[in-house]
Amino acid sequence: MNSELVKRTFVEYYQDRGHRRITGSALLPPPGDPVLFTTSGMHPLTPYLEGREHPLGRRLVNVQRCLRTTDLEEVGDLTHLTVFEMLGSWSLGDYEGPQSLDWGYGLLTEGFGIDPGLLHVTVFGGDEQCGPDTRSLELWQRHGVPVELTVEDNWWSNGPTGPCGPDSEIFLWTGDTPPESTPTGDDRWVEVWNHVMMRHRRLEDGSLVPLPQRNVDTGLGLERLTTLLQGRRSVFDCDVFDPWRRLLPPLWPLDEPSLRLVSDHLRSSVVVIGDGVRPGNTGRGYVLRRLVRRVLTVLWQDEPGRSLGDLPQELVRHTLDRFGQDVDPGLVRQVLLEEERGFGRLLRRGRQVLSRPRYQGRQLTEEELNYLHDTHGLPRELVLSLRES
Structure with missing residues (x-):
């Protein structure tokens, strides 16, 4: 399965589930945006995640080219790229996290043919401000996928203030032995997909308030997934x-x-x-x-x-x-x-x-x-x- 087929399979899977494909933007954010380059698929959608109505509806899918300078010193290893393509799906106040995770599991195991026994996930375990993400935990338990609970690793934010929420990350085993340990305990577990349940806004005083709508934002690196599906060790292969x-x-x-x-x-x-x-x-x-x-x-x-x-x-x-x-x-x-x-x-x-x-x-x-x-x-x-x- 080459990268173009991976891309097409992803987009068509979500289109079959009522998502409209939006055109990925250039690397350059619009004038007035303080960010130098588009760093994720969700960045151009920020106004819609905060409540503005999107002209194509509440279920979206796209392929977005991204550039990240934060990983510049890591380039040369097996997984990091400066410019890459991000596969993304969104629910703008429509369905919630468990539905997104269920579709994600189906795409990985049925659409891409990944052995469910090679999957492991992490889920937000709760802190003093927000309780554990029990709905995501229950979804993965129904599918029989092992779960590791974390706190900081499974809380997504776009900065010290603004939209945020718990996330669930999906990992694929890349070792030569049967799967062992957990994603935080063994780097042979490679993250392939992150599903963010964007439900809150963090204020300047650190407190959390509900967003006007409960969104889901997912991001999956095309080159990384393609590498794993092709049985390669490096994205450069x-x-x-x-x-x-x-x-x-x-x-x-x-x-x-x-x-x-x-x-x-x-x-x-x-x-x-x-x-x-x-x-x-x-x-x-x-x-x-x-x-x-x-x-x-x-x-x-x-x-x-x-x-x-x-x-x-x-x-x-x-x-x-x-x-x-x-x-x-x-x-x-x-x-x-x-x-x-x-x-x-x-x-x-x-x-x-x-x-x-x-x-x-x-x-x-x-x-x-x-x-x-x-x-x-x-x-x-x-x-x-x-x-x-």
Whole structure:
């Protein structure tokens, strides 16, 4: 089952249950939104989760491209991506948590053919403000799925204030032995799907009040689920990355973690550029700049002559097509090359400045790091990287 079939199966399953498909938005939130990038499928739906009537009704499904910078340092491991697709379903004041979980169990076991014996779930166990989520617990017990009760791990919020509520997370066993332990006790249990029962609003004083409507918000990472269904260990081994694994290693021989990072960051950069962002020193532009510079830092560690100009156009075109972006691949390559040239000039200047005797043989102070940034345009992470190398 490839990623496109996984996506289609998910959407059609919910359409058969009365959900209307909404078009996934770009990575860029609307003007006035303080968030730099769309980080989840629910983000564009926030006004409707808070009570506004959605033009397509109260049951929705979509596929949303997302970008998360919070996981940037984790990229290169087996599960984290910077840009990914999120499969989502919503009840805007219609059905509640047990119905969502029941459908979720049916899709995983019947639609995707997952052995029920390989599933484990976590459920909110209650705290001093909110009691345990007994309805979710009872639903899973009826299906015979083992349950682990937690508190912090199963309370969802979008920040210190705002909509929140208990959630139930579904995990799949990926070990070579029969399932053992629990999701919090063994990392071979991999989370695949989160169902949030968005019932409350947290106020500034920390208290909870009911939302105008009781919602359900679910999110399932397409690449992660596809990887598990295909029996692969890494998201970089699923079909989404097939052309990257075929074309990059012959071009740039890299160790496995470096290959994953370069593939992820270049793919993410193409998507971000495709949505209209250009490199800069602040905001979204700086996120893109960081992605490109991290790629170049890895590529130039062993071979300074490597260039993004050698990136196969097939990879740029494949990525743009996958995310439905009508952008000239040549424009994307031009943006990448311009950033490469600028970073090369910055590296040369940085090496010259840091070679001065005053910076040798000791740790730099905060004042010096700020001076190097403000006077010479050398970002802190670049200075520290140059010092390490």
